[in-house]
Amino acid sequence: MAQNLHIDVHHVTRVEGHGNIVVNTKNGVLEECKFEITETPRFFEAMLRGRPYTEASHITSRICGICAVGHATTSLRASENALGVELSEQTWLLRKLIFFGEILDSHVLHTYMLVAPDFFNVGSVIPLASTAPDVVLRALRIKKLAGDLCALIGGRHTHPIAMTVGGFTHLPTVDEIRAIRARLIEARKDMDETVALFKTLPWPQFTRETEYVALSKPDEYAFIDGTITTTDGGKYHPNDYRKVTNERCVPHSTAKHTAHKRESYMVGALARFNINHKQLHPRAQEAADALGLKPICTNPYMNSAAQVVEMVHSVEESIKICDQLIARGIKKEEPFKFKGKGGTGVGACEVPRGVLFHNYEIGDDGKIVNANCIIPTTQNLANIEADMRALVPQIIDQGPEKVTLALEMLVRAYDPCISCSVHLLTVKFV
Amino acid sequence: MKPKVAFFDFTSCEGCQLTVVDSLQTHLDLLNAVEIVNFREAMSERGEDYAVAFVEGSITRASDEARLKKIREQASVLVALGACAHIGGINAIKNLAPLDDVRRYVYGDKADWYETYAARPISAVVPVDAFIPGCPIDREEFIRVVKALLLGKKPPIPDYPMCVECKLKENICMFDKGGFCLGPITRAGCGAICPSYGDGCEGCRGLIPNPNQDAMKDVLKEHGLTVEQVMSRMTMFGAYQLQENKT
Numbered sequence: 055m056a057q058n059l060h061i062d063v064h065h066v067t068r069v070e071g072h073g074n075i076v077v078n079t080k081n082g083v084l085e086e087c088k089f090e091i092t093e094t095p096r097f098f099e100a101m102l103r104g105r106p107y108t109e110a111s112h113i114t115s116r117i118c119g120i121c122a123v124g125h126a127t128t129s130l131r132a133s134e135n136a137l138g139v140e141l142s143e144q145t146w147l148l149r150k151l152i153f154f155g156e157i158l159d160s161h162v163l164h165t166y167m168l169v170a171p172d173f174f175n176v177g178s179v180i181p182l183a184s185t186a187p188d189v190v191l192r193a194l195r196i197k198k199l200a201g202d203l204c205a206l207i208g209g210r211h212t213h214p215i216a217m218t219v220g221g222f223t224h225l226p227t228v229d230e231i232r233a234i235r236a237r238l239i240e241a242r243k244d245m246d247e248t249v250a251l252f253k254t255l256p257w258p259q260f261t262r263e264t265e266y267v268a269l270s271k272p273d274e275y276a277f278i279d280g281t282i283t284t285t286d287g288g289k290y291h292p293n294d295y296r297k298v299t300n301e302r303c304v305p306h307s308t309a310k311h312t313a314h315k316r317e318s319y320m321v322g323a324l325a326r327f328n329i330n331h332k333q334l335h336p337r338a339q340e341a342a343d344a345l346g347l348k349p350i351c352t353n354p355y356m357n358s359a360a361q362v363v364e365m366v367h368s369v370e371e372s373i374k375i376c377d378q379l380i381a382r383g384i385k386k387e388e389p390f391k392f393k394g395k396g397g398t399g400v401g402a403c404e405v406p407r408g409v410l411f412h413n414y415e416i417g418d419d420g421k422i423v424n425a426n427c428i429i430p431t432t433q434n435l436a437n438i439e440a441d442m443r444a445l446v447p448q449i450i451d452q453g454p455e456k457v458t459l460a461l462e463m464l465v466r467a468y469d470p471c472i473s474c475s476v477h478l479l480t481v482k483f484v
Numbered sequence: 485m486k487p488k489v490a491f492f493d494f495t496s497c498e499g500c501q502l503t504v505v506d507s508l509q510t511h512l513d514l515l516n517a518v519e520i521v522n523f524r525e526a527m528s529e530r531g532e533d534y535a536v537a538f539v540e541g542s543i544t545r546a547s548d549e550a551r552l553k554k555i556r557e558q559a560s561v562l563v564a565l566g567a568c569a570h571i572g573g574i575n576a577i578k579n580l581a582p583l584d585d586v587r588r589y590v591y592g593d594k595a596d597w598y599e600t601y602a603a604r605p606i607s608a609v610v611p612v613d614a615f616i617p618g619c620p621i622d623r624e625e626f627i628r629v630v631k632a633l634l635l636g637k638k639p640p641i642p643d644y645p646m647c648v649e650c651k652l653k654e655n656i657c658m659f660d661k662g663g664f665c666l667g668p669i670t671r672a673g674c675g676a677i678c679p680s681y682g683d684g685c686e687g688c689r690g691l692i693p694n695p696n697q698d699a700m701k702d703v704l705k706e707h708g709l710t711v712e713q714v715m716s717r718m719t720m721f722g723a724y725q726l727q728e729n730k731t
Contacts, residue, residue, distance in 0.1 A: 065524055094495040094544045095598045100586040101577040109720060112686065116574045119499020119620065167505070167526065178527030183515060198509040209681030211506075212499040212620045216681040223682025303594040 059450060061458050065092075066465050073470065075461050077446055087443045089435060089465060091307035102425040107133050107392075107416045108219065114412065114427065115213045118471055120163065122213045123156035123204055124405030125412075125427075127278060130219055132412040135399030139220045139390050144382070148222060151375045152207040152214065153277050153403075154368040159200035159211060160406035161323070161361040161368075164469045165252065166193035169358045172463050173255045189251065192244050196365075199237050203372065206230055220390025228384055235376035238369055242337075245366045249341045252362045258460060261352040262444045264437055265316050266325035267298060269404050275326070275333040275367065277404045283329050285350060286315045292402035295411045299428050311436040312428070318436035321408025322468065323360035324351060338367035354441055355467045361406075392420050407431055407469050431470045438468055487634070490522035490534035491565075492555055494541030494548055495575050495603065499620040500566035501525050501540055507623045514627070517634060536561045536633065542568040542575040542603040542724075549609050556610040561633060564605065564612050567619035571690040572724030574619065575603035579723050604724055614639045619688035619721060622674050642672040645692050646685050650676035658684045659707045666717055668703060669695035688721045 061077040072093045078086040098117055102110055111129040115122040127149060134141065141149070166189070167179045174182060183190045201211045206226045208214025216224040269280030269292075282290040282298055290297055298319075301310040313319065327334075328350045331342065342348075345359045396416040403410050408430030415424040441464055449457055491501055505526060508514060521531030537559035543552060556562055567573035578586050579602045587595035606612055616629050616639070629639040646667040650657075653676050658665035665684035667676070671692045678685050704710060718726055 094548065095587075095590065095600050096495060096544075096575065097578045097586050097590050097600070100581065100589040101574070103581070103589070105577075113574060113577070113720065116497050116499075116619065119497040119502045122497075122499065163502075163505075171528070177529040178523070180515060180520065180527060183512070194509045194512070197506065201506060201509070209677060210620075212503060215678050215683050218683075224680075303591060303597065305597055308598050 059446075059454055059457065061454060061461065063458060063462060066462055073465065075442070075458075075465060077442070077457070077461065079446065079450060082450060084443065084446055087439065087446060088306050089438050089442065091309045091435065093308055095308045099425040099427060102414070102422045105422055106420055107137070107414070107422055108420070110414065110422060110425070111217060111219070112213070117427065117429075119212050120160050120471060121156060121405045121407065121410075123152055123208060123211065123217075124403055124410060126208075126214050126217050127153055128401040128403040128405065128410045128412045129414075130217060131279065131401030131403065132399050132414045133219045133401075133416065134390075135401060136397040136414050136416045137219070137390070137392070137395070137399070138397065141220065142387055144379075144384065144387060145221045147375050147379055148207050148225075149217075149278060151372055151379075152204050152217070154372045154375070155200050155203035155207070156211065157277070157406055158365055158368040158372075159197060159204065160469075161365045162193055162196045162200060164406075165248075165358050165361050165365075166190075166196075168469070169463075169466055170255075172459070172466070192247060196241060196244050196248070199234075199241055202237075203234055206234055218389060221387055223389070225384050225386065228380055231376050231379050231384070235373060235380070238373045238376065241369050245337075245341075245369055248362055248365065249344050252359060253345050257353065257359065258355045258463060259353065260355065260441075260445055260448070260464075262354070262441055263352050264440065265314060265319040266328045266350070267314065267319050267321050267409060267433070268326045268329045269402055269409055270330050271333075275330045275335075279402060280404070282402070282409065284314060284319065285328060288315070292400045292411065295400060295402065295413070295428065299411070299433060301428065301432070307435060309429075309432045309435055312433045313436055318440045319433065320354065320437045320468075321430045321433045322357055323364050323406075323408075324354065324357040325408060326404055327351070327360040327363060334363065335367045335370040337370050338363050341366045354437075354464060357467045357469065361469070394418055394420075396420070396423075405430060407471055408433060429471070431468075434468050434470065438465060438470070486517065486519040487536055488521045488531065488534045489518045489536045489538070490520070490531070490555075490559070491525070491538045492522070492540070492551075493525070494539070494552065494569070494606070495544040496541030496566070496568045496573075498525055498540065500568075500616075500618075503620045503623055504538070504565075504626060507626055510623075511627055514630065518630070532558065534559060536563065538563045538565040539569050539606055540565040541606075542572050543606060543609050544575055544603045545599045545601055547599060552606060552609050561613045562606075562610065563629070563633075564607065564615040566621045567617060567688045567690070567721050569606045570615040570617050571722060572603050572605045573688070573721050576721075576723035576727075577719060579603055579727060580719060608724075615641070617641065617671055617689035618674055622677075625673055643693055644672050645695070646670045646672045646674065646676055646679075646689070648672055649674070650679050652676075653680055655679050659703055659709075664709065664713065664717060666714065668700045669697070669714075684717075686720050687718050690722060691725060
């Protein structure tokens, strides 16, 4: 059956930011297949120039309302590497704890509120409040725990306050850590029920081999710092991130595209799972088994399942960190003092949607001379389009409605954060 | 009949809309009081018959103005949601440098592919009926504003400085700790959250009406600080306001 298909989803819903899906086929042949990014350009790197380095994490957290802690942490790591700042054990524990809070927060938002409605045949989570109230209340409960965990350490989740170069401007008390630990223990039941719910969902069956890229560390499932690792074989120091990202402008997108060894690569929870699955907490590995997730999984729709696995991991690792903090106590520590010597540094973190790079050059006056941020969603855009091109011919006979839904679900599975992705640059560091 | 409400966004991080979603954790009954007909970030249905529109984000390109004007035509009440929509916010930092430099720095020789102009609050394009300040908005203040709007009242946004709330929290003054703070001239309503977490106010809620400049100058003098430092800190969220006041 010859197919003429014209799909134009103007502003895909239940994703962060503005993107359009455009597909045209003629007589069954794919003529056009694009994920257009129409978000306004934002120019964050240009805005950082001339600002004191102390403002950088507060300005760049405003790149994204969902992964503000991820941007703040990556920004701080870039400044700390530029200025040669070593972190105390206490700072590392608190940085990791707030980071897990954000992974949990972002993944529960994406899996429950943005992805799940597709499987219940509703347009949003709102109708589920009356038809499946236990599911919605559980999602809100997990989200509140994650938000409260971030707020305990950072002051609030969206745009954290207390995170600063070298440490924190405010510390939680051990009693507060005990209280949040008790809630994390309670949340294990919600995690079990989350796994039970998501393992019943009929994930679309579609696979396409691609390259996966994530940070890895010898001793833990990497979120903050690590070596850039790819499934095509390749390890890079974060300072060499440009060798992996190779950004280029494309006319139909205000966000740039990236490519490493192939035409595209994928970052995010599925990439992390594929590369670092052995380091997951045992409970998270059990969750992966229950969800039918096995490395190397090449079904992009399973990115949401990998997020569920990471939610379990985040809860368990957070409990471990709370135990360490309770055992060692929390002490006031002197913040870093600038010594009149600038430098250049890269921060690399696995934020909810994948690996994020911030790269700053800081002058001896403490002001930022050059800045570059490379966002996970940017790195996924070319891979989303490659998936679309492979998927459409497989399902073209199902008619426009089903093809549209499958493509929207595909885009959503990547959990794109489009506001984040639209402010890139090609500045040469000297 | 429940009032129909819509959410829209322009140049922003969508953190204020996420704060709205988060407000459901403690105020799920909000869904009984209003009908949300349009909220792209959270739902697929798109209704165009809304009475109240919340708009997040600054306007940063001419081609976005038509969409905002259409929203204004439809909505009986238009509310600016958060600092970007209210005062231009963080996006207006880019207004401090020549636009062409900014564009070329980020997009190189492809700069012409991407449309942009100086960032501005939505009130620079259409009349706005109410605003919820902050970066991000305060969850409780959002609820207070919604309640007031449902009762047909003027939203209760404070017009006194942040210092009032900071004193009530019994925080040690940032200036006395050797820090820097825009609290004396910034609109209250956030519960002095930044000083409470060890950081000086960055002015995300905008200037209060008729700020007491003399008192601010006295504080600066007492601590050996300068007006230039105030202006420089104010450019983080208030670059648009500063430039408008100059012209």
